[in-house]
Amino acid sequence: MSASGGTKAIVAALSANxxxxxxxxxxxxxxxxxxxxxxxxxxxxxxxxxGLLLLGGKRAKRxxxxxxxxxxxxxxxxxAFLVSIVLFSVGGMFAIYEGYEKIKHPHELEHWYWxxxxxxxxxxxxAFSFRTAIKESNPLRGKQSWSQFIRRAKAPELxxxxxxxxxxxxxxxxxxxxxxxALATGDGVWDGIGTLCIGVLLIVIAIVLAAETKSLLLxxxxxxxxxxxxxxxxxxxxxxxxxxxxxxxxxxxxxxxxAAKLAVxxxxxxxxxxxxxxxxEARIRExxxxxxxxxxxxDIYDEAAAxxxxxxAMTPSPDASPR
Numbered sequence: 001m002s003a004s005g006g007t008k009a010i011v012a013a014l015s016a017n018x019x020x021x022x023x024x025x026x027x028x029x030x031x032x033x034x035x036x037x038x039x040x041x042x043x044x045x046x047x048x049x050x051g052l053l054l055l056g057g058k059r060a061k062r063x064x065x066x067x068x069x070x071x072x073x074x075x076x077x078x079x080a081f082l083v084s085i086v087l088f089s090v091g092g093m094f095a096i097y098e099g100y101e102k103i104k105h106p107h108e109l110e111h112w113y114w115x116x117x118x119x120x121x122x123x124x125x126x127a128f129s130f131r132t133a134i135k136e137s138n139p140l141r142g143k144q145s146w147s148q149f150i151r152r153a154k155a156p157e158l159x160x161x162x163x164x165x166x167x168x169x170x171x172x173x174x175x176x177x178x179x180x181x182a183l184a185t186g187d188g189v190w191d192g193i194g195t196l197c198i199g200v201l202l203i204v205i206a207i208v209l210a211a212e213t214k215s216l217l218l219x220x221x222x223x224x225x226x227x228x229x230x231x232x233x234x235x236x237x238x239x240x241x242x243x244x245x246x247x248x249x250x251x252x253x254x255x256x257x258x259a260a261k262l263a264v265x266x267x268x269x270x271x272x273x274x275x276x277x278x279x280x281e282a283r284i285r286e287x288x289x290x291x292x293x294x295x296x297x298x299d300i301y302d303e304a305a306a307x308x309x310x311x312x313a314m315t316p317s318p319d320a321s322p323r
Contacts, residue, residue, distance in 0.1 A: 007057065009133040009161045014050035016129040017043045017168075020122045027118040030111040033182075034102035035175040036118070038095035038195045042171060042202065043122075045091040046164050049083040053157050056080065060252060070293060073252015074217065080156035081213040087164070088206035095199030102192030109191065112183050119176045126172060130165035137162060154220065155253035156213055167205040171198045222248040222256055226288050230258060233283035234296075239264050239276035244301055257293040258284060263301030273298045 021043035028036035056079025064071040109115070137158045141149040150159040178194015181187075222230070227248060234243050246260035262280070264273050281294050 007054070007157075009129075009136045009158055010050050010053050010057075012132040013129045013161050013165060014047055014054075016125040017047040017050065020118075020125055021047060023118045023121060027114040030114040031109050032107065033109055033115045033179055033191055034098045035178045035191050035194045035198065036115045038098050038198050039119075039122070039171060039175050041094050042091045042168065042198065045086055046168060048090075049086055049160070049164060052079045052082050052086070053160060057157070070251045070257070071255065073250075073255045076253055077156055077213055077216040080160050081210065081217060083160055083164075084206045084209035084213060087167075087209065088203055092199050092202035092206055095195055095202060097199075099192045099195030099197075099199055102195055103189050104192075106188030106192060108186065108188055109179065109182055112179070115179050116176070119172055119179065123169065123172050123176075126165060126168045130162075130169060133158060133161045133165055150208075151212060152223065154216065154223075154250050156216060159212065160209060163205050163209060167201055171201055174198050174201065216250070219249050222250070222258075222288070226256070229287040230260075230284055230291065233287040234260060234262060234280050236276065236279065236283075239268055239272055240280055240298075241265065242301060244299060251293065254290050255293075256288065256291045257295075258291050259295045259297075261297045261299050264298045266300050 021040050024036050024040035024043055027033065028040055053076075056076045059079075060072050060075040062072045137149065140153070140155075140158070144152065146162075150162065153159050174194050174197045178191045178197070181190035181194075221227070227246075230248070231243050231246070234240060234246075240262050242263045244261040244263050246258070248259075249257045251257050262277070264276065268276075277296050277298060280296060284291050284294055
């Protein structure tokens with residue numbers, strides 16, 4: 001992911017959410033709407049989340065140390081995971097609690113034009129933020145569907161902002177529906193029901209975010225396209241005849257570790273093998289620039305021995321189904 005693209009989307013979302021949070025809270029004070037209170041807390045939680053993403057991006061740029069020799073690229077994954085926790089606890093659970101209380105103790109909305117006006121403003125602002133996130137994501141998404149992009153993206157920021165903005169838009173529509181039904185029927189229970197629906201929506205989004213960022217934290221391999229490019233770059237058909245097995249691991253969204261055992265000619269000299277390994281490293285870096293840490297081991301391929309066991313080779317395999 002382009003760092004500038006991700007930052008632009010985060011800043012747009014942060015600006016929108018801060019303005020919306022203030023407007024929603026003012027509307028709550030004038031109307032007493034629980035939907036507006038839940039939505040104001042939701043916007044505050046989202047603002048904190050965007051702050052966490054910006055902090056994670058800054059901390060991930062720190063230089064490697066002897067204690068952390070591969071750097072701090074995974075900090076972006078950690079802070080994205082914290083976002084899912086904040087969204088679940090602060091946004092989702094608070095909204096469910098507030099909705100339950102409003103259903104138990106409903107009261108008529110006052111100054112209805114405040115929540116309605118603020119919700120319309122918020123929908124416009126969130127739509128602008130969502131449009132920015134979509135625009136920044138499209139070049140990276142390519143031909144993937146949106147669900148595939150969110151599931152397979154190695155950089156967490158844009159998927160997080162996309163899901164947050166989508167959740168915010170749907171939540172605003174739910175809040176508007178709850179307020180509208182409460183006004184139409186004179187029954188404040190509808191406002192509480194709308195608040196409950198917002199809480200359930202936020203918890204579902206938080207669970208999806210947690211599952212995806214957990215996978216990134218555990219360590220994901222390069223995508224199939226990158227694996228094929230690396231394989232093609234490794235084999236020169238002269239000294240390096242084949243890839244015996246290979247492992248790849250994302251050390252961060254824009255940093256990849258490559259470790260491979262390569263088959264070389266049995267009669268090549270040490271100098272020829274060393275030159276071939278150096279040339280293979282250079283080809284990998286040209287084909288996949290994010291391959292920063294590369295460890296290549298030369299070996300003599302034994303076809304009979306390989307036939308006896310399973311091939312532990314590539315991760316992922318070209319035949320494997322993408323997750």
